[in-house]
Amino acid sequence: MTDKEYRVRAVRCDHLTEDEQVYQALRRATDPLDRSWDVLTRAKRITVKFNQAWAPERRVVMDGQSQELVSEKVARAVLRLLRERTRANIACVEISTGMRYPAQFESFMTLLPVLREFDVPVIDGNRPPMRVCQVPGGGSMFKQYTLPSCVVDTDAFISVSKLKNHRFMGVTACLKNLFGLPPLEPLGRYRGYFHHFMRLPNVLVDLGQMARPALNIVDALVTQAGSEWHGQGRVSDTLIAGDHVIATDACAVHLMGYDTRADWPTEPFGSDNNWLMIAERCGFGTARLEDVDFRSEVQAPIGQFFREEWVPRARQISWRRTMSQQALYYRDHPEEFAQYAGEYMLLQDRQVVWHSRDSNPGQSRTALSAQNEDSGMWMKYVDPDEAEGEHYEVYERALSHLDELGL
Numbered sequence: 001m002t003d004k005e006y007r008v009r010a011v012r013c014d015h016l017t018e019d020e021q022v023y024q025a026l027r028r029a030t031d032p033l034d035r036s037w038d039v040l041t042r043a044k045r046i047t048v049k050f051n052q053a054w055a056p057e058r059r060v061v062m063d064g065q066s067q068e069l070v071s072e073k074v075a076r077a078v079l080r081l082l083r084e085r086t087r088a089n090i091a092c093v094e095i096s097t098g099m100r101y102p103a104q105f106e107s108f109m110t111l112l113p114v115l116r117e118f119d120v121p122v123i124d125g126n127r128p129p130m131r132v133c134q135v136p137g138g139g140s141m142f143k144q145y146t147l148p149s150c151v152v153d154t155d156a157f158i159s160v161s162k163l164k165n166h167r168f169m170g171v172t173a174c175l176k177n178l179f180g181l182p183p184l185e186p187l188g189r190y191r192g193y194f195h196h197f198m199r200l201p202n203v204l205v206d207l208g209q210m211a212r213p214a215l216n217i218v219d220a221l222v223t224q225a226g227s228e229w230h231g232q233g234r235v236s237d238t239l240i241a242g243d244h245v246i247a248t249d250a251c252a253v254h255l256m257g258y259d260t261r262a263d264w265p266t267e268p269f270g271s272d273n274n275w276l277m278i279a280e281r282c283g284f285g286t287a288r289l290e291d292v293d294f295r296s297e298v299q300a301p302i303g304q305f306f307r308e309e310w311v312p313r314a315r316q317i318s319w320r321r322t323m324s325q326q327a328l329y330y331r332d333h334p335e336e337f338a339q340y341a342g343e344y345m346l347l348q349d350r351q352v353v354w355h356s357r358d359s360n361p362g363q364s365r366t367a368l369s370a371q372n373e374d375s376g377m378w379m380k381y382v383d384p385d386e387a388e389g390e391h392y393e394v395y396e397r398a399l400s401h402l403d404e405l406g407l
Contacts, residue, residue, distance in 0.1 A: 006035055006286060008242035008251040010296035015065050015221035015237050022221075022239075023077040025034060029241040030081060030215070030272065032295075039214040043155035046088040048120070049211075050075055051161045051219075052111045053096030060379045062233035065222040067111065070162050074219040074239070078160055079118040090118070093150050095125040095180050097191055123150050126183045126386045131280065136209050140203035140282055146188055146391040151181055153212055156262045159213040159245060163238075163252055164224040165231060167310040168200065170268030172228050173215025173249045174216040174242075178207040178384035180356060193344070193379055197323050198398050201275040202391070203389035208245050209284050216248035219257070226308045234303035237338055246285025247292045250276050256303030260287045264401070268307045271344055317407050323376035326350070331392045340382040348377045361392060 009032055013025035040046065050070045059068040075210060082090055092115055096108045106112055109122055125148040133147050151157065161177035169176055179195075182188055194203045218240035224231040238255065242248030249333065250260045251274065258267070263274045276287035286292065311319070326347040337345065337352070345355040346368060354361050354368060361368060365377045381388065 003393045004058045004291060004293040006242065006244045006247035006291065007035070007293040008240065008248050009033070010238055010251060010255060010294075010298055012237055012238045013221060013239050013250075015063060016276055017074055019076055020329060023080055025052050025239050026074070026217070026241065027081060028075040029239050030217075033215065033241060033243045036215040039156050040082070040086050040088070043086060043088045045154045046082060046086065046090045046156045046158060046203055047150050047154040048078070048090065048092045048158045048160060049094070049179070049180060050092060050111055051179065053094050053108045054110060056107055058229075060230075060233070062222045067222050067224055067230075067233045068160075068162060068164065069094065069110050070160055070219045071221060072114050074217070074221065075114045075160065078118070078158075078217060079114065079120060080326065082137040083118060090120050091123050091150055092120050093125050093131055093148055093181070095183060097184065105153050117165070123148065125151075125181060126187065128187065130183060130187060133210050135206045137282065139209075139389065139391065140205045141199050141391055141394060142155050143212065144208060144387070145182055145206065147181055148183065154216040158215045158217070159211070160217045161219065162223070163218050163220040163236070163256070164242075164259040164400040165226050165268065165305055165307045167227045167308050168195070169204075169275065170270065170307050171249070171258070173218050174245045174254045175204050175215065175249050175279075178205060178211055181207055182209065182352060185359060189381075190361070191367070192343075192361075193359055193381070196322055196379060197272060197376065198394050200272045204275045204280045204392055205284060206233055208279065209282070213245045215243065216240070216245045218248065218252050220227055222304060223303055223305075225303065225305045231308070234305070236302040237296050238302050243347065244285050246276060246279045246287070250287050250289060251287075251292060254289055255296070255298065255300045255302050256305045258305075260289060261281040264407075265313070266304070270309065272313075278293050294300035317402065319375075319376035320361060320398055321402055322349075322374075323378045324398045326376065327380075327392060327402045332380070334384070337382050338384065341384055342382065344379060344381050346377045346379050348372065349375050353377065
């Protein structure tokens with residue numbers, strides 16, 4: 001045995017195998033996770049977040065398995081394990097973009113047949129009840145967020161993700177899966193408010209610290225290279241499970257063949273900062289494999305992975321600098337924006353180019369910045385009390401890093 005604080009297991013599992021073999025493989029991966037099961041077996045309520053919501057016509061399948069979302073085989077194995085080893089009431093929470101409420105909600109839940117099979121209700125996270133939650137330690141990006149109550153008013157939370165490259169985050173796994181928790185309009189915010197240069201990796205760490213998944217499972221039977229959507233399918237024949245979301249993701253990033261301690265602009269973190277390192281600096285988990293009790297039946301890399309570049313590097317560098325400058329200008333000159341109190345605004349070159357009480361601009365920031373495409377646009381909710389508690393030192397660090405790199 002080992003006294004290392006975190007434990008992760010990766011097991012080999014043929015993506016073409018039957019449900020029973022997938023269940024046995026997942027059981028092999030999760031059995032050693034004593035800390036996870038200690039929490040789960042004592043829980044009266046368990047909330048699960050699967051990476052599953054997507055338009056039916058846009059789903060991609062490879063060898064009969066979901067390529068971009070958690071497969072039915074893995075979901076079935078997860079719920080079977082929970083039913084066998086716990087007595088908790090289990091619920092699944094989900095938020096999905098791109099649908100027309102409420103008629104399309106169930107049709108976007110790709111795992112609905114499996115959830116019904118195990119009598120697990122699906123909670124629409126865009127609907128009340130919700131809670132304003134404080135981030136432990138004050139947060140990395142903001143000090144508080146609005147979340148569905150079932151995320152925090154539960155005895156144990158579980159993240160079940162798909163392993164893929166992500167054009168913005170480099171890799172998407174159990175932590176990125178939590179980006180599907182903050183509600184959208186009208187009770188929440190436009191997704192782009194958080195999916196923003198410098199903000200997103202820090203927001204993910206904040207979400208991880210609030211949800212604190214007791215069990216983290218990565219479906220890597222079939223994976224995807226290039227991007228999170230419309231990428232290139234890979235057969236990886238792997239399942240990963242861990243007792244801490246950051247340690248689990250670090251092992252997943254390693255198995256993809258990447259350096260877990262690399263950071264922007266080193267791949268796969270070529271668009272934004274490494275969330276593993278941010279979490280480690282916050283004292284939330286580790287990006288160091290030597291600090292993890294990690295045992296694997298598979299060898300890295302489990303596939304040929306790469307990240308598609310979504311914007312030219314020179315423009316990306318300019319956006320990081322100019323967005324950070326806009327954020328710091330706003331911090332230092334709040335009186336100039338008092339007239340927009342209670343509204344969202346986009347700030348570019350110290351000018352407000354859009355503002356509204358609705359957080360969704362209705363078009364991309366790229367389109368709105370057409371007159372000066374290399375100057376980044378920073379979005380902000382104008383609140384004289386700054387209740388969300390944005391950490392502007394994130395932007396100071398970004399500018400310092402650019403200067404250190406001579407960019």
